[in-house]
Amino acid sequence: MLHSIVEEQQLAIMTEESSMTEDSLPPGWATAAAEYMSRNQQCFDDAAWEHTFTSAYQMSCEALVALGYADETEWGAIPLKNSKLPDDLPRWDDVCVAVVKLADQRGALQLRLMDGSLYLGVPLSRPLTIVAPAERWSPPTPNIAGAQGLGLAYALPDVQSVLLALGLTSDAGWTKAAETIFWRAGHPPGWAVDFQADRRFSAAAERACADIPDDVREELDRLSTVTDKDIDTTLAKNAARYQELRSQYGPNAKIHVFTTNEQARRSLESGRRHDLDWLFFRRWRLGDGWLSADQAKRALEIFHDPLAMAMRRTVMGQLYPDLPYLSER
Numbered sequence: 001m002l003h004s005i006v007e008e009q010q011l012a013i014m015t016e017e018s019s020m021t022e023d024s025l026p027p028g029w030a031t032a033a034a035e036y037m038s039r040n041q042q043c044f045d046d047a048a049w050e051h052t053f054t055s056a057y058q059m060s061c062e063a064l065v066a067l068g069y070a071d072e073t074e075w076g077a078i079p080l081k082n083s084k085l086p087d088d089l090p091r092w093d094d095v096c097v098a099v100v101k102l103a104d105q106r107g108a109l110q111l112r113l114m115d116g117s118l119y120l121g122v123p124l125s126r127p128l129t130i131v132a133p134a135e136r137w138s139p140p141t142p143n144i145a146g147a148q149g150l151g152l153a154y155a156l157p158d159v160q161s162v163l164l165a166l167g168l169t170s171d172a173g174w175t176k177a178a179e180t181i182f183w184r185a186g187h188p189p190g191w192a193v194d195f196q197a198d199r200r201f202s203a204a205a206e207r208a209c210a211d212i213p214d215d216v217r218e219e220l221d222r223l224s225t226v227t228d229k230d231i232d233t234t235l236a237k238n239a240a241r242y243q244e245l246r247s248q249y250g251p252n253a254k255i256h257v258f259t260t261n262e263q264a265r266r267s268l269e270s271g272r273r274h275d276l277d278w279l280f281f282r283r284w285r286l287g288d289g290w291l292s293a294d295q296a297k298r299a300l301e302i303f304h305d306p307l308a309m310a311m312r313r314t315v316m317g318q319l320y321p322d323l324p325y326l327s328e329r
Contacts, residue, residue, distance in 0.1 A: 025167070029092060029165055029166050030089050036159075036162040038064065038079065039158070040158075041061070048076060048077075049076045050075050056102045057105065061077040066095075068086045070083075090298050091285070091299050093180070096166050099162055103162075108158070111153050113152075113189075116141075119189070141154070148174050148176050148179040149179060149193055180200075180286055183195045205311060209319055216290055220276070223275050224326055226265060231261055231264045238257045238258060242257045245257075273325070276326065277308065277309050280309070281301050282296055313328070313329070314327070
């Protein structure tokens with residue numbers, strides 16, 4: 001009984017004004033998101049969208065496929081003439097992240113520092129380039145007010161419309177639901193965002209450690225084990241690769257491959273952290289904890305997700321304290 005009460009308290013903390021529920025999603029959100037992403041997809045051919053392995057375009061292509069607006073290809077997606085939303089829509093939160101990242105990639109959403117000034121760095125995905133002389137150029141006035149710990153922003157009209165349709169803005173300011181979207185999408189420095197100090201994060205970490213599906217636990221255990229056999233196999237592959245490159249480029253070429261057990265182990269440990277991050281990208285969400293295999297079918301693979309990666313570090317540190325490399329960045 002006590003365990004059940006604790007679980008209910010954790011769920012209440014995690015969902016407390018932090019996101020949308022299925023019953024509270026704005027009507028028409030999926031269509032608005034799909035139409036926005038369709039209009040702003042990278043297109044080199046009228047019949048194809050190519051992501052060129054740019055993260056924002058990759059995610060938006062995946063979202064458009066999941067929304068029934070495109071067929072997937074190895075290089076992007078092909079828009080469907082007769083698009084139709086599926087009965088089982090992709091997750092709202094994942095689609096929101098894809099939309100925000102696409103808007104940022106295209107320069108249609110400018111996230112400002114807390115005083116409204118421009119951040120001349122890489123807030124989400126790309127540097128901001130100013131082509132006019134600084135003394136003759138001033139950025140447009142922000143049209144999204146700071147709220148929920150999120151700062152000011154400027155959005156072009158079509159971005160304003162889709163953010164409103166998704167429930168991320170209201171009365172020209174960020175909503176509570178937008179807060180955790182930017183935990184995942186990224187933000188400029190100076191925004192009052194420290195999700196690892198938030199009680200929703202700590203409650204989610206407790207739940208992720210205590211309530212692990214059998215198939216996820218099996219995968220966690222597998223990825224957490226680096227054996228001598230793994231090291232020997234890696235060294236053998238590197239030796240074969242070295243010989244291949246040497247025969248291809250000749251005796252004077254500089255070829256760098258690792259040759260020691262310690263180098264192989266470090267490489268394997270780095271690879272395991274990468275694979276664990278992807279497990280969290282696919283199977284974990286803040287408000288729901290570990291997704292079942294069926295629930296995961298509705299999830300988009302939002303990679304480079306700082307929230308998921310931080311949760312991986314926290315959870316792996318608690319579950320495998322004797323393997324500190326699993327909780328490294």
